[in-house]
Amino acid sequence: SQTIHQWPATLVQPVGSPLSLECTVEGTSNPNLYWYRQAAGRGLQLLFYSVGIGQISSEVPQNLSASRPQDRQFILSSKKLLLSDSGFYLCAWSLSGPRLFFGSGTQLSVL
Amino acid sequence: QKEVEQDPGPLSVPEGAIVSLNCTYSNSAFQYFMWYRQYSRKGPELLMYTYSSGNKEDGRFTAQVDKSSKYISLFIRDSQPSDSATYLCAMSEVGGGTSYGKLTFGQGTILTVHP
Numbered sequence: 001s002q003t004i005h006q007w008p009a010t011l012v013q014p015v016g017s018p019l020s021l022e023c024t025v026e027g028t029s030n031p032n033l034y035w036y037r038q039a040a041g042r043g044l045q046l047l048f049y050s051v052g053i054g055q056i057s058s059e060v061p062q063n064l065s066a067s068r069p070q071d072r073q074f075i076l077s078s079k080k081l082l083l084s085d086s087g088f089y090l091c092a093w094s095l096s097g098p099r100l101f102f103g104s105g106t107q108l109s110v111l
Numbered sequence: 112q113k114e115v116e117q118d119p120g121p122l123s124v125p126e127g128a129i130v131s132l133n134c135t136y137s138n139s140a141f142q143y144f145m146w147y148r149q150y151s152r153k154g155p156e157l158l159m160y161t162y163s164s165g166n167k168e169d170g171r172f173t174a175q176v177d178k179s180s181k182y183i184s185l186f187i188r189d190s191q192p193s194d195s196a197t198y199l200c201a202m203s204e205v206g207g208g209t210s211y212g213k214l215t216f217g218q219g220t221i222l223t224v225h226p
Contacts, residue, residue, distance in 0.1 A: 006154075034212050043115070043199065043216035044155070059213075090154050094212040098143040098162075098203060102154030 002027035006091045006103030013110055019064075019078040021106050023091030026072065031093040033074040034100070035066055038088040050074060086110045114138050117200055117217025126226050130187040134200035134217045137181065141202040141215070144176050146185045149197045149219065158198075159185070190224045197221050 006023045013019060025031050032051055036044040046059045048066035056066050063082050067075045074091055091103040117134045124130055132146075143162055147155035161167045164178045173186040183202075187194055201214040 032212050043117070043218040044201075044214070045216075046213055049212060088152075092154075092212065098145065098160050099157055100145075100201075100212045100214060102156070105152065105154045107152065 002093075002101065004091060004093055004101060004103040006106060008106060009104065010107045011109070013081050013108065015083055015110055016080045019076070019081050019085070019108070021076040021089055021091075021108075023074045023076075023103055024072055025074075025093045028072070028093070028095065030071060031095060033068060034092040034094070035064075035074065035076050036090045036092060036102075038090060038105075040087075044090065048076070081110045083110050114215050115200065115202060115217045118220055119218055121221040121223060123223045123225065124190055126190060126192060126224055128190050128224070130190050130194070130222060130224075132185040132187075132198050132200075132220050132222070134183050135181055136183075136202055136215075138202070138204075138215070139178075139181070140204045142205040143203045144174070144183050145201040145203075145214070146172075146174055147199040147201060147216075149199060151197075155199055192224050192226055195223045 003026045034049045035047040037047055038044045050056050050068045064078050086109050089106045092100050094100045115136045145160040146158045148158050149155040159174045161174050161176050164176045167174045171188045175184045197219040199219045200217040203214050
């Protein structure tokens, strides 16, 4: 069966520090991968998606970037975090249908 | 105006009650409609999805879509304390591939079912 791993679960970082969040999917090949962010009291916002290795599409301009170095690995990065980057970050995957499967999320607090 | 509007609640009901959760939307291109359940500090899990208008039932859950009114609902029958969570509606346009995962979410309704 397919599983998605996302880490760390919680992260506290100072303003201006770098960020790297990692997500891996097991049990499937060539998944579509997504990074969503959920701000307090708000719905999920799509940040990036990827249809294959090295292929990244950005949905909103921001201080973040994404990379997909391997088929089932998706990384969210920042060179310098802002206070506004705080939130709950979720990685997700899908295949050809409308079912989207989420990881357990990373709660990022930028102080 | 947001593309998807969802009453954030919170909604508190007694065990055994029928719960009605709703979303309205403005984008007529939405064709897939989904409901996710999210427990605190966890990733959302897909409960149900429907294509275009109509009803779909799965156990105690029923999803309804009325595209003419741009209105979707999720009904929970015989609600249980374990149903206490945040419920998110989500929608996507038809297109295949990554389009399915490019979801537009409501802000979520916090539901508490008390014994």
